[in-house]
Amino acid sequence: MKVAVIGGGINGIMTAWELARRGCGVDLFEKDRLMSATSRASTKMLHGGLRYLEHGHFGLVREALRERSWWLAQAPELTRPLEILLPIHSGQGRPRWQVAAGIGLYDLLATGTGFRKGRWYTGNEVRDRLPMLESHGLRGAYSYWDGQMDDYRLGLWAAGQAATAGVHIHEGSPVRQVEPESGAIALDGGRISFDRVVNVAGPWAGELIAGSAVASRYRLDLVRGSHLLLKGSIACGCILQVPRERRILFVLPYQGDILLGTTEVRQQNPDRPVPEQSEIDYLLATYNRFFADHRTAADIVDTFAGVRPIVASNDDISAASRDSVIERRQRLVNVFGGKWTTSRSLAIAVADITLQ
Ligand SMILES: Cc1cc2nc3c(=O)[nH]c(=O)nc-3n(C[C@H](O)[C@H](O)[C@H](O)COP(=O)(O)OP(=O)(O)OC[C@H]3O[C@@H](n4cnc5c(N)ncnc54)[C@H](O)[C@@H]3O)c2cc1C
Numbered sequence: 001m002k003v004a005v006i007g008g009g010i011n012g013i014m015t016a017w018e019l020a021r022r023g024c025g026v027d028l029f030e031k032d033r034l035m036s037a038t039s040r041a042s043t044k045m046l047h048g049g050l051r052y053l054e055h056g057h058f059g060l061v062r063e064a065l066r067e068r069s070w071w072l073a074q075a076p077e078l079t080r081p082l083e084i085l086l087p088i089h090s091g092q093g094r095p096r097w098q099v100a101a102g103i104g105l106y107d108l109l110a111t112g113t114g115f116r117k118g119r120w121y122t123g124n125e126v127r128d129r130l131p132m133l134e135s136h137g138l139r140g141a142y143s144y145w146d147g148q149m150d151d152y153r154l155g156l157w158a159a160g161q162a163a164t165a166g167v168h169i170h171e172g173s174p175v176r177q178v179e180p181e182s183g184a185i186a187l188d189g190g191r192i193s194f195d196r197v198v199n200v201a202g203p204w205a206g207e208l209i210a211g212s213a214v215a216s217r218y219r220l221d222l223v224r225g226s227h228l229l230l231k232g233s234i235a236c237g238c239i240l241q242v243p244r245e246r247r248i249l250f251v252l253p254y255q256g257d258i259l260l261g262t263t264e265v266r267q268q269n270p271d272r273p274v275p276e277q278s279e280i281d282y283l284l285a286t287y288n289r290f291f292a293d294h295r296t297a298a299d300i301v302d303t304f305a306g307v308r309p310i311v312a313s314n315d316d317i318s319a320a321s322r323d324s325v326i327e328r329r330q331r332l333v334n335v336f337g338g339k340w341t342t343s344r345s346l347a348i349a350v351a352d353i354t355l356q
Pocket of ligand 1: 010029031037039175204208223225305307339341
């Protein structure tokens with residue numbers, strides 16, 4: 001079967017690889033360069049998503065925890081386990097019992113995945129590990145373990161595996177339109193027909209089908225997330241509970257610097273997202289609220305932003321809580337949403353539906 005996969009982010013790459021593994025002739029079309037969009041602007045975590053437990057998404061967390069181990073086993077040179085501390089301050093953030101219950105459940109769901117379990121650190125132990133953390137009201141910290149990756153290089157590694165499995169990769173090849181009935185795609189050089197077309201264009205997936213006058217039950221809400229890379233180092237990861245918000249920020253050691261993120265700002269257009277000054281100010285102010293080594297713009301080594309494609313439904317509000325949705329329209333398969341960590345399991349599900 002001849003399949004066109006549209007989108008050279010991690011979800012498109014993994015889908016192309018999976019289809020090639022199942023014997024399909026696969027052409028992957030990327031309008032820009034591989035791994036040039038959302039998939040290289042992540043928080044670099046291979047994680048189950050501790051926060052999803054608050055929303056009761058236990059199945060999703062369990063699946064992501066399994067997938068996290070798969071990535072670490074496949075590419076140990078581009079991934080590593082990372083300990084993350086969640087400090088507890090008196091009278092601030094979630095109550096201690098709730099954090100303990102959440103981390104306990106996270107570890108339980110991770111049973112058998114080969115990761116170390118979290119533990120409680122006393123205030124003095126936390127001060128030893130994170131001496132710059134504000135110690136006023138600090139009661140201690142719960143720790144847990146997750147995976148960290150070099151998202152860009154890990155995605156290119158996966159693309160290499162896909163190419164070895166036979167995927168033909170076409171960079172600089174924007175797909176202008178798709179035709180669900182015929183399986184044709186329109187490129188700048190003309191039309192090509194396939195048995196199946198898989199639209200894995202991430203935040204652009206909705207734009208592609210709208211531009212092709214293809215109806216869909218789903219639409220995407222686009223939410224920008226920005227990060228700062230700061231000079232310096234930190235001994236382990238740390239989660240900050242943003243005061244007066246339910247949001248959290250990650251402060252992570254990353255390739256010799258400190259990675260700080262992220263934000264949530266609605267965005268109309270997915271093209272070339274950049275952090276706004278207000279997001280940079282918000283990130284620095286939150287860091288400075290918790291750490292004594294106050295940071296300014298002079299400490300910023302780099303900034304980057306990505307756009308989350310959040311699945312919303314035109315006719316079913318409950319679908320808005322789903323992490324990803326796969327929709328089949330004749331020869332066309334649309335993929336909406338999906339996390340980096342679970343890109344392989346999503347690809348398996350996409351291949352099942354594509355080959356039906
Ligand atoms: C701020 C932020 C932090 C995140 N952190 C994490 C994290 O730590 N861990 C985690 O698991 N997940 C994380 N995620 C989620 C994860 O990064 C994304 O869900 C994932 O990268 C999406 O991959 P994708 O392949 O669907 O999209 P993309 O990476 O955006 O790829 C889509 C590709 O399609 C191409 N394209 C678009 N239109 C066309 C067209 N018409 N023709 C050809 N090509 C086209 C684009 O150029 C692009 O390369 C984060 C997301 C954000 C925004």
